Amino acid sequence: MLKLSNWSKSFKENTVLKNINLEIGTGDVLSIIGSSGSGKSTLLRSINFLEPADSGSMVFNGTELNVETITKKEILKIRQQTAMVFQNYALFSRKTAKENVMEALTQVQKLTKEEAMTQAEHYLTLVGMEQRMDYYPTQLSGGQQQRVGIARALAIQPDIILFDEPTSALDPEMVAGILDLIKQIAHQETTLILVTHEMNFARQVSDQIIFLDKGTILESGSPTKIFEAPEHERTRQFINGFQ
Template identity: 50%
Template sequence: MILQTQPEPLLQVRALHKSFGAHDVLKGVDLTVRPGEVSFVIGPSGGGKSTLIRCINFLETPSAGEIMFDGRHLCREEGNVFHVAPERELRAARSEMPMVFQHFNLFSHRTVIENVIEGPVMVKRRRRDEAIADAERLLAEVGLADKADRYPDELSGGQKQRVAIARALAMQPKLILFDEPTSALDPELVAGILDTIRALAERGMTLVVVSHEMGFARRLADVVHFIADGAIVESGPPQRIFDAPENPRLAAFIRSILH
């Protein structure tokens, strides 16, 4: 009998805390993401979803705990001392797990293609002509080949978000983080972004998606993590999370969505 072993985690979060002054937002979060896995983080507003994902790539610095990404410690506790990796190591890790933001975060004074090549040229030091060729291919993949020379203000919200996804892909990432990628979009634009994310999952990319799109999470996720009051209180496959939740807080959350 051959025992099947799971791959080593690409991302490991343990006992993660984040405080803003006296306010504890994350209270000991544990999260594991394996290569090729699509993980959704769901939960009520103010539960800590966005803070968690911002701490993972150090847009916010955690207060305590451990984050290991691709075998490298980005922060950890040793004795009573909390250590954070040097900024150059954090920048390198961030380039390998870019984030797609709720409000796009594009450079308004740069064209679409300039937005996409910024990271590869400035961070990864790729040749400009190579970065442009790659950006043109990625923009074609997300249906924006004809928008390369436009500025963000000339695009719809859905088009801006697809540019942001192309920008993340241009970094040749090991993991992509999505922070509520559809919440700033008009309803008629949401489906296009969800289709783009689905295509990434079908390519085997590792994704962590903070989202309020429960139907999408049910269909696409390998694992769903429910976070409330600063802690992940239940994790599991989407069928169990949505159809047979064990935690009373999760059960109440699911009922509130259904009704």
């Protein structure tokens, strides 16, 4: 379970997140939608402290943590229990698909090379990359690179996977395959938090959706509420823009 309270973030004079309050249960899928510049990616990156919030508190797996007093050790523990899938894949160019998946297993989780290799091969097979394990990123399509990124996230067996617009850098014909893959891993033990512009996908897969506008949660609720009965005109305008 993850809960954020009064979660705020600024870059100099620009307030990006304003008193964010949200809660997501174990195994649930939360989608974050909103216009470009609304703070979606910053919110996602603040959860595992890639972009630390300035103020607020977090409850993560029963432990309450305050941003202003959190220790490096506590941040490391959060990062060990979360994984992130980036829109630009963020693979090591000089490592094969298998080596990319093995990296965190050996460096962070301290598995032996043999253990990491077995686990990497398992998850690459799971995402349909069993024939491309020894290929380098430059030898893979965008969709294949993103599959490696998802395998890397799954391999560390995290409590939460954070997806930052995982299909935005893909050609249109590759998008459906990645969305189908995310659907396959949704609603299991791992909690998924997604920033996405794929409205139909968000509607199908999410337990909860939040609409972020100018750094605040303007509206939140079930997919049915957000898409069929939004309370705010701004939400309605945003949703209508995708129809």
